[in-house]
Amino acid sequence: MERLCLDCGTPIKGRADKKYCDDSCRSNYNNRLKIDDNLVIKKVNNILKKNRAILAALNPNGKTKITSKKLVSAGFNFEYHTYSYETQNGNTYIFCYEYGYLLLNEERYLLVKREESLG
Template sequence: MTSSITRLCLDCGRPLHGRIDKKFCDDHCRSSYNNKIKAENNGMIKSVNLILKRNRDILQKLNPEEKTKVSGSKLMASGFNLNYHTHSYVDQEGDTYTFCYEYGYRQLAPDEFLLVKSVLK
């Protein structure tokens, strides 16, 4: 008994031949379909990671030493986004440092920031 239902490729829509559980007509369609699904699901993650990487790169560029003081206007003019960071750290004095990966900052005054680099252990 043969089935009269025509199965179609999930990517291009062409009729499928062969195994009953086949979903794609070839490797290209399988790869293309899975890449589309992955791009839809990971769009937000990619945009946040892009902002985090940009923030890290800005901190790295403005802080060639272990510690550097920089004006807030210079930090913002570089495109830094204060809303995105990876973690924060409170030191023994109670000061909070905000980090983008291994580079961090602490606001000293309304327009002054201390940039630091964490020593990874």
Template sequence: MERICLDCGHLVKGRSDKKFCNDACRNNHNNKVKSDDNAVLKKINTILKKNRSILAHFNPVGKVKISRKKLAAAGFNFDYHTYTFSSQNGSAYTFCYEYGYLILTSEEFLLVKREEDMWLS
């Protein structure tokens, strides 16, 4: 029974379960298959990095109040974040890596930066 390489279409010789004619074809095929997943991850990570950069830019001192309009005008995407944190008093902080925010009102936010020692505990 003739087998054909899944990547280039050439005849495959060797073991009966072999799918590719050589390592280059195997790598090329697997890279094509995974490229769609990588594109999605790259797009999301780009958004997260931009959000982090915006939060860092507006919060050089550790805590600052800012309007929703100002964040939105800078290109902040409120749909993407890395995690949320609930404080002991029930406040829900949304973080993009070590920078985050607390919604004070529908139009006002408190920007915060998580300290390094908090990451270790």
């Protein structure tokens, strides 16, 4: 039985466990397998970057109150964030990297910036 390259379909010569005719075909095959995962990750990262940019632009001083309309009209997506933080008194801050928000009521948010060093 003739073995064929998993990427290009050409006959393979050599070891019995060889799956690809060369390194280029091996790379192409594996890249094609990962493309769907990479597209999802890229889409989520773009949403997170946009959310962070919106929070940074609307909160230049590190702490401010803002209406929900302003966030929505800027294109903020509330479904995506990097983490949440619950305070001792039960308030939950939602963060997109170092920028976050706290829901004050149905129409208002408190925007904050967390000052932390990465080192």
